[in-house]
Amino acid sequence: MASSAKPSPIPKQSVGPDYRPEKQKPTATVSTEVPFENVHTLSQTPQLIALLTMIRDKNTDRADFIFYSNRIIRLLVEEGLNHLPVVEHAITTPVGRNYAGVMFQGKICGVSIMRAGEAMEQGLRDCCRSVRIGKILIQRDEETCMPKLFYDKLPEDIADRWCLLLDPMFATGGSAIMAVDVLKSRGVPENRILFLNLIASPQGIENFAKKFPELRVVTAFIDQGLDEKNYIVPGLGDFGDRFYTM
Amino acid sequence: MADVVTQRAHYSPPWADVSIIGIAGSSGSGKSTLSHAIVSKLNLPWVVILSMDSFYKSLDEESSRKAFRNEYDFDSPDAIDFDVLVDRLRELKAGKRAEIPIYSFAKHAREKETTSIYSPHVLILEGIFALYDPRVLELLDMKIFCEADADTCLSRRILRDVEERGRDIKGCIKQWFAYVKPNFEAYVEPQRKVADIIVPRGVENRVAIGKTSLSSHTFQLTYGKVMVIQYIERKLIEKSKSHRAALKKLGQSSENDALSENVILLKQTSQVRGMNTIIQDIDTSAEDFIFYFDRIAALLVENALNNIYFKSVTVETPTGNKYHGLHATGETSAVVILRAGSTFETGLRRVLPDCKTGRLLIQSNIRTGEPELHYLKLPQDIRTHDGVLLLDPQMSSGGAGLMAVQVLVDHGVPEDKIVFVTYFAGRIALKGLTKVFPGVKVVVCTTVPDFEERWVASRYLGC
Numbered sequence: 001m002a003s004s005a006k007p008s009p010i011p012k013q014s015v016g017p018d019y020r021p022e023k024q025k026p027t028a029t030v031s032t033e034v035p036f037e038n039v040h041t042l043s044q045t046p047q048l049i050a051l052l053t054m055i056r057d058k059n060t061d062r063a064d065f066i067f068y069s070n071r072i073i074r075l076l077v078e079e080g081l082n083h084l085p086v087v088e089h090a091i092t093t094p095v096g097r098n099y100a101g102v103m104f105q106g107k108i109c110g111v112s113i114m115r116a117g118e119a120m121e122q123g124l125r126d127c128c129r130s131v132r133i134g135k136i137l138i139q140r141d142e143e144t145c146m147p148k149l150f151y152d153k154l155p156e157d158i159a160d161r162w163c164l165l166l167d168p169m170f171a172t173g174g175s176a177i178m179a180v181d182v183l184k185s186r187g188v189p190e191n192r193i194l195f196l197n198l199i200a201s202p203q204g205i206e207n208f209a210k211k212f213p214e215l216r217v218v219t220a221f222i223d224q225g226l227d228e229k230n231y232i233v234p235g236l237g238d239f240g241d242r243f244y245t246m
Numbered sequence: 247m248a249d250v251v252t253q254r255a256h257y258s259p260p261w262a263d264v265s266i267i268g269i270a271g272s273s274g275s276g277k278s279t280l281s282h283a284i285v286s287k288l289n290l291p292w293v294v295i296l297s298m299d300s301f302y303k304s305l306d307e308e309s310s311r312k313a314f315r316n317e318y319d320f321d322s323p324d325a326i327d328f329d330v331l332v333d334r335l336r337e338l339k340a341g342k343r344a345e346i347p348i349y350s351f352a353k354h355a356r357e358k359e360t361t362s363i364y365s366p367h368v369l370i371l372e373g374i375f376a377l378y379d380p381r382v383l384e385l386l387d388m389k390i391f392c393e394a395d396a397d398t399c400l401s402r403r404i405l406r407d408v409e410e411r412g413r414d415i416k417g418c419i420k421q422w423f424a425y426v427k428p429n430f431e432a433y434v435e436p437q438r439k440v441a442d443i444i445v446p447r448g449v450e451n452r453v454a455i456g457k458t459s460l461s462s463h464t465f466q467l468t469y470g471k472v473m474v475i476q477y478i479e480r481k482l483i484e485k486s487k488s489h490r491a492a493l494k495k496l497g498q499s500s501e502n503d504a505l506s507e508n509v510i511l512l513k514q515t516s517q518v519r520g521m522n523t524i525i526q527d528i529d530t531s532a533e534d535f536i537f538y539f540d541r542i543a544a545l546l547v548e549n550a551l552n553n554i555y556f557k558s559v560t561v562e563t564p565t566g567n568k569y570h571g572l573h574a575t576g577e578t579s580a581v582v583i584l585r586a587g588s589t590f591e592t593g594l595r596r597v598l599p600d601c602k603t604g605r606l607l608i609q610s611n612i613r614t615g616e617p618e619l620h621y622l623k624l625p626q627d628i629r630t631h632d633g634v635l636l637l638d639p640q641m642s643s644g645g646a647g648l649m650a651v652q653v654l655v656d657h658g659v660p661e662d663k664i665v666f667v668t669y670f671a672g673r674i675a676l677k678g679l680t681k682v683f684p685g686v687k688v689v690v691c692t693t694v695p696d697f698e699e700r701w702v703a704s705r706y707l708g709c
Contacts, residue, residue, distance in 0.1 A: 012570060017553055017687075019507045026558040029570040046572055047551040053571030057561035071548070071597060078545060082515045091527040094701040097694075101523025102516060126596070127541060227565070237564030 010224060015046045028053075032202055032222040036209040039217045042079055048072070052199075052221055056236045065242050066119075069168070072198055072220050073123030080164055080194045080218045081127060084108065106162050109155050113138060113167040113179050116240035120166040120196065134158065136182055138175040147175045152182055159187030162194065168239045170197040170219065171232050173204035180212055190214040198239070199223055201232045255496055255681040259652045260489040260616075261292070261365035262341035265481045266385055267474070270376035270437045271392030271445075272430050273321065274399030274406070280392060280445060280471060281372045287475055291620060292482065294366035298373020300346050301331045305354045313354045316417035321374065321429040328379045335385050338369060342656055351411045364656070365619055367485050368478050377437040388477055391441035396427070443473060490616050493645045493678075500677035505693075508680050512549055512691040518542070522692055525669075525702075535705050539639075542669065542691060543593025547635065550667045550689040551597070554578055554633030576632025577601075579625050583608055583638040583650045586703035590637040590667065604628060606653060608646040617645040622653065629658030636666045639702040641690075644675025651683050661685030672697050 011032060016025030030044040042048055054060050054068040089103035110133040112118045121133055134154035141148040155161065163183055167176055176195060183193055191214040200219040203226055208217060223232045236242070269277045281295045302325055305313055312318040319325060330347065337344040345360040363369075376382070377389050400422055407413040438444060512518055521538045524530050530538075556572040563569060580594055581604040594601070604624035608617050628634065634654060641647050647666060654664055662685035669691045676688060 010570075015572065016556070017510070019687075026556050026572055027570070028558060028572045045552045046556045047548060050556060050572045050574060053559060053561055053569065053573060056563045056569045056571065058564040059561075067599070074544070074596075075548065078517060079515075081517045084516070086516045086520055089523055091523055091529070093526040094528045094705060095699050097698070099523065099526050101526065102519045103523065104520045126544075129537060231565055233565070234563045234567030234569040235565055242564070 015044060015049055017046075030221075031219075032224060034202060034205050034209075034222055036205065036217075038209060038213060038215060039205055039219070039222075040079065040083075041222060042075060042218075042220045044221075048075065048220060055198075055242075056234060058237065062242065062246060069119065069198065069239075069243065070123050070126075073120045073168075073196075074126055076120075076196045076198065076218055076220055077123050077127045077164070080196050081108075083194055083216055083218075084162055107157075107160060108162045108164060109134060109158060110164045110166055111136060111154065111158075111179070111183065113165070113175055114151075115244065116168050117166040119239065119243045120168060124164060124166065132161075136179050138178050147178050149178060149182065154183075154186060158183070161188070162192045163188050165193055165195045166197075167195070168198045169232060169235070170195075170200035170204045170208075170217075171226060172201070172230050173207045176204070176208065177211060180215065191216075194218055199232055199235060201226050254684055255499065255678070257496065257648050257652060257682040258489070258492060259341060259365070259619075259649055260367050260485045261619075263485075264338050264341070264366055264369050265387040265478070265485075266335065266339070266369045266371055267388045267390065267478070268376040268382065268386040269370060269372045269390045269392060270374060270378070270434070270441070272394065272399050272434050273374060273426055274402035275392040275394040276402075276445070277372045277374075277376075277392045280390075280474070281370045283471065284370065284475055284478065288478060288482075290367075290482070292365070292367035292618075293370065293478065294363055294368070295370045295372055296334075296346065296363065298326060298331065298371065298376060300349055300361075301327045301373075302349045302354075303327045304349075304356045310354045316413070316421050317424070318354075319425045319429070320421075321425045321434075323375050323378055323433055326373075326375055326378075328382070332379065332381045332385075334363075335369075335371070335382065338363060338366070339385055341365075364622065365653070367482055374434055375437070377440050378433065383440060387481070388443070388474070389441045390474060391438045391444045393438070393444055393446050445471060445474075486611075486614055486616050490614060493643065493648070496648075496678045496682065497643065497674050500681045501674055503677045503681065505673060505676060506680035506684070508684070508686065509676050509688045509690060510549065510553070511693065512546060512689070518545070518691065525705075526692075532705075532708055539589060539669070539702075539706055540592045540596075543590045543639075544596040545593075546667050546669065546689055546691060547590070547594050547597040550635050550665045550687075551578070551633070553665045553687045553689065554663075574632065577630070578633035578635065579603065579628060579631045580635040580637055581606065581624065581628075581650070581654065583636065583646055584621070585707070586639050586700065587637040589639050589703055589706040594635070594637065602628075602631075606650060608649055610646070615643075617643075617649050619649060619653065624654075624657055628654070631659070632663060634659050634664050636664055637668075638666070639669040639706075640700050641668050641671035641675040641679070642697055642700050644672070644678045647675065647679050648682060651679065651686055655683070662687075665689060670694070670698075670702055 011030050014025035014027050028049045031041045051068050051072050085105040086102035089101050110124045114137040132155045137151035138147050193215045195217045198220045200222045225233050227233050271277045334344040343364040348357040404418045407418045521542050524538045555575040557575050559573045560570050579602040584607040602625040607621035661683050664686045666688045671690045673693050
């Protein structure tokens with residue numbers, strides 16, 4: 001049905017819970033598979049696909065766009081946090097039962113790549129109440145067409161923290177690469193950076209995986225590719241505009 | 247695999263076989279006084295009075311004019327729509343919800359609205375002709391005939407019609423001699439023969455006339471009335487006993503079964519385990535408990551939504567590309583099992599801020615432990631919804647959950663549209679629920695092997 005001229009195969013499959021017979025599940029395009037171990041794609045559940053369908057649809061208004069994006073972002077944060085370390089921790093329950101649980105370890109902070117990345121801060125705060133959030137502003141230089149760092153403000157002790165780097169759209173990865181370089185220059189080890197994004201391109205994923213093999217990428221969906229303007233295909237348009245100004 | 251398809255177990259809620267008591271007798275013989283005395287003596291929401299006045303036929307124009315001139319015979323069996331009455335009684339007997347018409351004496355017609363009756367354990371059918379129609383008699387568990395002398399009846403009737411039905415005294419007296427009295431002899435009196443108990447009108451005239459002073463203290467029960475109350479009390483105890491026994495038996499019979507594939511356990515990621523530790527830790531502060539419970543509740547609701555129904559759609563992105571995705575096929579609503587289920591509402595609103603939400607209050611009886619349905623308010627169109635999330639944070643014996651699903655099924659929600667969402671559940675309770683309702687899906691975060699006393703709601707709500 002998708003009349004895309006792109007050569008990459010479109011992974012269309014039936015989506016639904018295990019107990020439901022295959023022919024009762026509707027089909028949808030799911031995330032493109034990539035061969036990198038440090039890339040973690042959210043489980044392609046029907047609900048996630050439905051949320052992505054809402055935010056991709058050009059007819060979805062801004063209120064709905066914000067709401068459905070936030071739901072995906074929360075799921076991304078929940079998944080991202082699973083990569084943080086925990087230690088054994090035994091407790092007693094209100095009814096006196098012993099429970100061999102775990103306790104969260106390690107300090108974290110968020111780092112949003114302005115402006116679209118700031119849209120993900122709410123979702124992070126929903127899961128981590130008083131998390132510190134640093135900001136990085138990277139813009140495309142008009143003359144060189146290359147990303148340029150304009151501004152950053154990061155927690156002073158960032159080298160001791162796990163960093164959740166936030167940017168919803170992961171196209172070529174130009175600004176994300178620059179942001180990671182900034183974090184590394186402040187002493188954050190690569191393996192303590194988690195890059196959270198909603199929609200990624202296979203090219204961006206590949207660039208990253210090769211350049212930062214120890215950094216983990218958590219994404220909701222890997223799309224088919226990029227168009228000539230380096231927009232993700234099919235993508236959802238400009239995330240920042242749809243979230244903030246359109 | 248065929249053997250794995252578990253046999254459906256049967257669950258019968260305490261309202262499935264409602265006991266119906268018919269109370270007939272002449273106008274003014276004390277039927278409704280007796281009914282109300284019984285209800286106020288028992289003071290239970292499961293004993294409901296159904297007045298046959300609700301089943302007067304709507305009058306056509308001519309009959310209506312007659313009625314306003316007090317020339318229509320309301321005291322003949324022809325004035326009663328027995329077909330509708332029998333239908334409604336049969337629905338109630340089957341444990342279903344019944345829509346009872348509302349008759350307007352001012353308009354002599356049925357109102358558009360109806361009153362619904364659902365889940366009484368004992369129903370008192372009260373009316374002049376409660377023991378008249380053989381189809382009704384078949385449905386009655388006890389038949390009572392109220393008797394009083396004609397003078398008393400007339401005076402009581404005048405009082406009632408003037409005070410409650412806006413008639414004038416002259417009209418009342420006219421009706422009495424034209425219709426009431428002859429009808430009594432022809433149709434009312436003969437019902438005496440089929441009655442199990444005949445309750446004579448005696449010492450309580452004083453009370454009956456001074457209606458406002460009616461209470462169980464001033465009301466002196468005659469022997470017949472004591473019998474009625476004892477009968478109902480015995481019935482209620484029997485129903486409660488068999489309900490509890492059925493629940494127990496269900497637990498025992500499913501103890502060794504495997505957990506059904508319809509039970510979806512939240513993936514035990516390190517975050518989920520960490521949150522579980524905080525939530526279960528008795529030393530966790532109320533603030534942290536609520537924060538982490540809300541977070542996990544939102545995750546549970548997100549997971550529950552994977553079990554509703556979707557259809558393929560193709561949408562266009564702002565950049566002109568097509569995406570082949572999914573949309574939910576219909577509306578999803580939620581039903582909260584109070585009180586505990588209200589702890590899920592913050593999580594629910596994060597995911598579905600505007601979903602219609604029904605509420606039902608099920609409390610376990612302090613003495614017997616039997617779950618009892620006290621209150622019920624569901625979205626009008628719930629039967630048309632494509633997904634109904636039933637929310638209760640903790641399944642202990644599973645009795646409340648079973649009852650809640652039964653309520654939804656009785657209201658026309660298909661089993662396979664119901665997703666039961668719970669945080670903490672005993673596996674025996676889970677097995678029981680999926681055995682009785684094999685179409686229902688359950689999404690749960692944590693399971694324990696057996697029954698555990700409820701603690702989630704009191705931690706969340708602080709009392």
